[in-house]
Amino acid sequence: MIEIKDIHKSFGSNKVLQGISGKFEAGVTNLIIGGSGSGKTTLLKCMIGLHHPEQGSVEYDGREFTSMNFEEKIEIRKEIGMLFQGSALFDSMTVEENIMFPLNMFTDQDRKEKLDRVNFCLERVNLEGKNKLYPAELSGGMKKRVGIARAIAMNPKYLFVDEPNSGLDPKTSIVIDELIKELTEEYNTTTIVVTHDMNSVMGIGDYILFLHEGKKFWEGSNKEIAHTEIQELNDFVFASRFMKAAKGKF
């Protein structure tokens, strides 16, 4: 479980996050949603230590992260897997080497054990046999799936996913969403997905935290989101014609 309390973050005079709090449970898919510039990615980066919040705390199962020193943060990070918006695969490495990289760095397994783990992760994301391909040879959806395979290689307790559906067609987006949900439930990970994709929100949003202009406006589940009276949230959720037309059916 990850708990954030009163997170504040500014860039110069621009207050990006203003007192965000929330609790993200293990085994459920937690979503942080909001429009562009609402502070979603900044909040995610504060949670994983790529940004340092001016105020507030981030607790990983009771372990306060923001005040830890470099070595202590490294220990927490070994328990984290992350899928980046652009996948962030290492260009100079093959798919196999990308997934094996954290295993090489942090385990003493022999090559066969590591290879077995790589193949298991690739099977898990339906990319068996793609070991020797380079990232440049993969489609957008395949890159995301390799990114997920790399993220789960070390059996993470915490899984962060930044905009998993950006640049993907609707069908592939659903495949990625379902994969994230399956992995979360199967391994009981604390999964946090940053998205503004309404299909993801309605499909896998067990817990949703809605940000607007750097503030938390709403939290709840995908079953509750269609029935709120909050104007900012309704404007966001029912922005598209399709969602407006479907409003009464939720």
Add this chain to the structure above:
Amino acid sequence: MNFTNFGRYLLLLKAVFRKPEKFKIYLKAIFKQMDFVGVGSLGLIAIISTFIGAVMTLQIAFQLVSDFIPKTIIGSVNRDSSILELSPTITAIVLAGKIGSAISSEIGTMRVSEQIDALEIMGINSPGYLILPKIIAGITMVPLLVIMSMFLSITGGYIGGTLSGAVTPAEYIQGITTDFNPYTIVVALVKAFVFGFIITSVPAYEGFYVKGGALEVAQASTRAVVVSCITILACDYIVTQLLL
């Protein structure tokens, strides 16, 4: 570099020299970088050094037109100029362009495509993993390239001088073997070591802190070469002043 940049550069170096997570992985990366910096630059440095030695001999011969000056001096001047200044500095400046821009754009691209963030999230000390092997390759391979450059520059002087008739083979060989001071080699190698450090660490710094996209990566690459060249020349003066 202004003071803020210099401070950030020192902080980055502090992070670079943290204890490696797994020495075996770093060792593999060091050999890969040595191949890139050293073996990958052999041809270029060989061509440049040979021609510079040849041209130096012709120019010295052109300027020393006097019956009072023995022609053996052409070999001596070429030898000392090559060892003390031309081989270390020209090699370093050429490598700053070739290696420096590659390092800066490689690390800069990794930064803008979130690959460095990915390393950090895995719990890896990204400055150490990305920059330390490059610095070690620089401080080991640049001195070796400079030694080769010295040899080829003096050999190039011999070829250029004898082919043009500016100096006879005997006069040239007598010139390069008379009053040789081995300390000049030490000075050149100290310079090469310092330049090797600059050529790798300055571009790595420029690439590591890139923000933006392709345009900013290109700008960082240009800045890396310019700052490296200026720093090399400034350090050249300082080392020469200190050691001679």
